[in-house]
Amino acid sequence: MFEIRWHGRGGMGAVTAADVTASAAIKAGFYALAFPEFGAERRGAPVTAYTRINKEIIYDRTPITNPDAVVVLDPYMITSPKVLAGLKEGGYLIVNTTREPSEILDQIADLRRLRIAVATVDATSIAMNILKQPIVNTAMIGALIAATKIVSLDDVIEVVRERFPERLAEINVNIINESYKLLKVIKQ
Amino acid sequence: MGKVVPLSGNSAVAYAVKSADVDVISAYPITPQTTIVEKLAEFIANGELDAEMIHVESEHSALSAAVGAAAAGARVYTASSSQGIALMYEIMFIASSLRLPIVMTIATRALSAPINIWNDHSDFMAVSDTGWIMMMAENNQEAHDDIILAYKIAENPEVLLPVVTALDGYFMTHTTEPINVIEREEALSFAPKRKTWFTLDPDKPVTMGALGDPQWYFEFKKQQYEAMKKSREVIERSIDEFARVFGRRYNAVEFYGDENPEVVLVAMGHVVGNIRAYLNKMRSKNSRVGVLKVKLYRPFPEDLIVRYLEDVEIIGVVDRALIPGSSSPGPLHSEIVTALRKHEVNTKTLSFVTGLGGRPVTHEHIGVMLSKLSELKDKPVSELPREPLFIGVRE
Amino acid sequence: MSSRLPSWKELPIGAVILEPGSSRRYKTPEWRTSRPVINQDKCIRCRICWSYCPEPAIIEADKPYVTSANKRYEISYLIDYDYCKGCGICAQECPVKAIEMVPEVR
Numbered sequence: 001m002f003e004i005r006w007h008g009r010g011g012m013g014a015v016t017a018a019d020v021t022a023s024a025a026i027k028a029g030f031y032a033l034a035f036p037e038f039g040a041e042r043r044g045a046p047v048t049a050y051t052r053i054n055k056e057i058i059y060d061r062t063p064i065t066n067p068d069a070v071v072v073l074d075p076y077m078i079t080s081p082k083v084l085a086g087l088k089e090g091g092y093l094i095v096n097t098t099r100e101p102s103e104i105l106d107q108i109a110d111l112r113r114l115r116i117a118v119a120t121v122d123a124t125s126i127a128m129n130i131l132k133q134p135i136v137n138t139a140m141i142g143a144l145i146a147a148t149k150i151v152s153l154d155d156v157i158e159v160v161r162e163r164f165p166e167r168l169a170e171i172n173v174n175i176i177n178e179s180y181k182l183l184k185v186i187k188q
Numbered sequence: 189m190g191k192v193v194p195l196s197g198n199s200a201v202a203y204a205v206k207s208a209d210v211d212v213i214s215a216y217p218i219t220p221q222t223t224i225v226e227k228l229a230e231f232i233a234n235g236e237l238d239a240e241m242i243h244v245e246s247e248h249s250a251l252s253a254a255v256g257a258a259a260a261g262a263r264v265y266t267a268s269s270s271q272g273i274a275l276m277y278e279i280m281f282i283a284s285s286l287r288l289p290i291v292m293t294i295a296t297r298a299l300s301a302p303i304n305i306w307n308d309h310s311d312f313m314a315v316s317d318t319g320w321i322m323m324m325a326e327n328n329q330e331a332h333d334d335i336i337l338a339y340k341i342a343e344n345p346e347v348l349l350p351v352v353t354a355l356d357g358y359f360m361t362h363t364t365e366p367i368n369v370i371e372r373e374e375a376l377s378f379a380p381k382r383k384t385w386f387t388l389d390p391d392k393p394v395t396m397g398a399l400g401d402p403q404w405y406f407e408f409k410k411q412q413y414e415a416m417k418k419s420r421e422v423i424e425r426s427i428d429e430f431a432r433v434f435g436r437r438y439n440a441v442e443f444y445g446d447e448n449p450e451v452v453l454v455a456m457g458h459v460v461g462n463i464r465a466y467l468n469k470m471r472s473k474n475s476r477v478g479v480l481k482v483k484l485y486r487p488f489p490e491d492l493i494v495r496y497l498e499d500v501e502i503i504g505v506v507d508r509a510l511i512p513g514s515s516s517p518g519p520l521h522s523e524i525v526t527a528l529r530k531h532e533v534n535t536k537t538l539s540f541v542t543g544l545g546g547r548p549v550t551h552e553h554i555g556v557m558l559s560k561l562s563e564l565k566d567k568p569v570s571e572l573p574r575e576p577l578f579i580g581v582r583e
Numbered sequence: 584m585s586s587r588l589p590s591w592k593e594l595p596i597g598a599v600i601l602e603p604g605s606s607r608r609y610k611t612p613e614w615r616t617s618r619p620v621i622n623q624d625k626c627i628r629c630r631i632c633w634s635y636c637p638e639p640a641i642i643e644a645d646k647p648y649v650t651s652a653n654k655r656y657e658i659s660y661l662i663d664y665d666y667c668k669g670c671g672i673c674a675q676e677c678p679v680k681a682i683e684m685v686p687e688v689r
Binding site for chain 3: 285286288348393394396398406410411414
């Protein structure tokens with residue numbers, strides 16, 4: 001079982017990111033669940049979403065408390081205790097930020113102790129350059145799969161092409177490819 | 189067989205309704221049901237489903253229109269949640285008494301107040317006395333399959349009763365999961381449209397919904413009671429046939445866990461899955477525990493429940509609805525206690541009320557319930573709590 | 584009246600009534616305490632009684648009538664006493680007071 005927790009704000013697309021990732025895993029023959037932390041959706045309010053991926057059927061629908069990977073869509077959320085809560089030893093922290101992974105490691109002491117692989121990408125700039133809007137979800141999917149290889153780039157791109165209208169799909173495919181390429185990782 | 193695709197619970201339900209080739213859909217939007225009917229509207233707009241979508245001004249009208257359409261001989265579908273189901277209450281009795289085989293999904297949700305859009309079983313339990321066959325799914329594949337199963341059962345000439353198929357709001361409705369989609373041809377060969385009930389036809393006129401005075405009313409209630417009783421056999425046959433055709437079996441009651449359990453949690457809906465996951469995680473501890481899933485709620489499969497529970501030391505019934513003032517404020521607990529008493533089974537029972545208003549039933553909660561049961565299993569009945577234990581509430 | 588009503592096993596399901604217009608068999612003359620009687624001489628054939636009758640138990644008959652003042656009408660309004668319940672609405676609404684409510688004597 002591989003569990004991913006997504007942290008963002010309403011409008012960034014965290015729920016869609018969780019869903020696209022699960023859908024790509026299902027396409028690859030895995031069992032997967034994706035679900036949001038259900039709130040009254042408001043633009044700007046903190047949003048949490050979950051993706052569970054497994055070889056066999058998943059029964060558990062409880063919120064993910066010990067994720068293998070945490071994806072942070074909003075750079076300002078990184079210091080929130082909710083974001084890092086329960087992250088597994090040896091897990092992944094993937095952050096949308098202009099900073100280097102080493103800076104994040106220096107900022108948060110627990111990350112070295114827990115041997116967390118830290119990955120960063122400037123998803124906001126990628127989204128602004130290509131989409132012209134600060135919707136960073138697809139960039140962060142690219143970052144997640146570049147760091148963890150949990151699903152293949154091809155499967156994700158196929159889901160995006162099925163999910164979005166043609167023009168928007170191609171924009172997002174470019175974003176994913178760009179983010180996949182630009183991601184910086186420090187594995188411990 | 190269909191292909192496996194990622195779908196949300198609500199989409200999974202909508203795809204099944206499409207495959208059932210319904211003629212009329214009548215509904216009013218309410219969270220968390222809305223996206224079922226939205227998806228169906230999309231199918232109709234795209235020409236993938238040839239059905240009449242009736243836009244109404246309330247859930248009361250939604251079910252009224254469904255009653256009218258079913259009376260005219262259409263295969264009808266509707267869906268709602270929470271306050272919407274409460275508003276349908278009056279018409280639910282009419283649909284079942286007129287013996288119209290409507291299928292309705294309840295995307296289960298708490299009832300106000302305070303306003304709460306999240307999941308529990310308040311709405312489902314509130315309409316459990318309206319004469320509908322009622323079943324609840326544990327996962328989205330089951331929610332998808334239940335639609336096809338429901339039409340098969342509802343339209344059986346020995347039954348002719350409306351059916352509720354429920355899935356848990358958000359925990360299922362808004363969760364993406366792999367779904368093996370039943371295609372139209374498969375659905376219609378399993379559940380062909382059989383217009384065996386009386387319909388409104390100008391060439392063969394009948395009167396529906398007439399007065400039944402004290403000389404007549406009682407007989408129709410007895411008829412309805414017998415039809416519901418008879419439906420158990422039809423449901424069992426349909427489950428068997430579904431398993432044969434599609435390779436997926438959904439028993440009215442399903443046990444999971446130790447072969448010879450002394451402690452059992454009884455639950456409905458997605459929480460059954462959470463308990464399975466917890467038991468799998470704890471399997472190494474080799475304890476004699478299990479979970480009994482109740483899928484079919486009306487007609488209540490008491491014979492099966494008694495068979496599974498008669499040799500168990502103690503059970504905890506997990507209710508996600510609350511009836512203040514009842515001798516058993518957990519409605520599922522109430523049914524189970526009645527069944528055990530009727531069959532003179534002395535299994536000890538505890539009532540747990542948990543997960544109201546969308547509060548997740550976590551592994552921690554499940555652990556608390558199981559340890560409470562282990563702690564009390566050797567105690568005499570006189571020392572067991574008579575009131576429900578509220579799990580996960582702030583004291 | 585039939586001596587034995589059908590059991591629940593014999594009735595069509597859902598309380599459906601299979602015989603169209605079966606309510607015609609249900610006659611209500613004994614509901615009346617008084618009966619409307621139309622004075623065909625006074626009646627101006629305005630149709631108001633016909634349109635107001637809730638049953639409807641007023642029949643518009645193709646039955647010519649010549650009044651005492653020698654006026655000829657092609658139709659006559661008649662009361663269907665099988666279904667008239669004696670409510671008196673026709674008498675109340677008649678603009679020329681051509682309908683009289685006469686006590687039923689049984």
